[in-house]
Amino acid sequence: MPAPPNWLSSMANQVASLMYDVDVLAPIGCHFFHNASRNEWEVTLFASNTEIVGGEWDGVLAPSKFCFDILKLGEYFEEVRALYWQALPVDYDDQLGPHISIEATYEGHQVWVRVLAESPEEFEPGRRIQAYDANLKEIW
Template sequence: MSPPPTWASLLVEKVCLSVQIFEEDSPIGCHYYCGEESHEISIFVSPTEIVGGPNDGHRIQSRFVVDVVEVMKHFDVLDAVTWQPQVIDETDDLGPHLSVTGEYLGEQVWVRILSDTPEQFLPGRIIDFEERRFVNIWDE
């Protein structure tokens, strides 16, 4: 996948500053799709996967809050802000999320901040049970 356009990276950095994570050093992931008329950006806080020990393979979702007003301020034109509290149906691979659509630096964009990391992404952080330490995978 090619790197995101500069404007998209700038918006993601700004939105991430509006996310307060309660687990120290949990990385934030991002998936983007740049279409011809509109662009989609999904942002999610990494779960932590336990490696080794009796709970090997178990994922712990990171806790976080979003300053929604602050996210909205990053858009030049705001079209809509919605909250989807549950999975809609079996084709909904995003699940619960905050959705913000509007314009940023002349680009039409749809930003979603997901409650959980989509299944297709590996966790960004592990707990090494044997060595009793955290390892940020996405940073390597």
């Protein structure tokens, strides 16, 4: 995947800064796509999973627990057209699941930004923890 434009990286970092960890937050993932037919950038942010290695929970993928400052989110954009909260998956194959979504303008670009409650299944864990010594290792 090519590197994102500078403005998109700045926006993603600002939005990610609104994710306040409850425990130690795993690395933040960002997926982006330019939808040329709508002239809109789709950006999806999520905290990666932590894979547990060893012990009775060996192989479990644990999501990061975090809170999100929804009110501050709107301050980063020039114009907000829509703000949504999807509380549950809408179908059995809903890859996004629960998330917050904002359709807005950022530095003149039309964006649709989503912050997911959990990492999508297709992404590898962002870190591992050794169960016996609580050693955290960042993977990406």
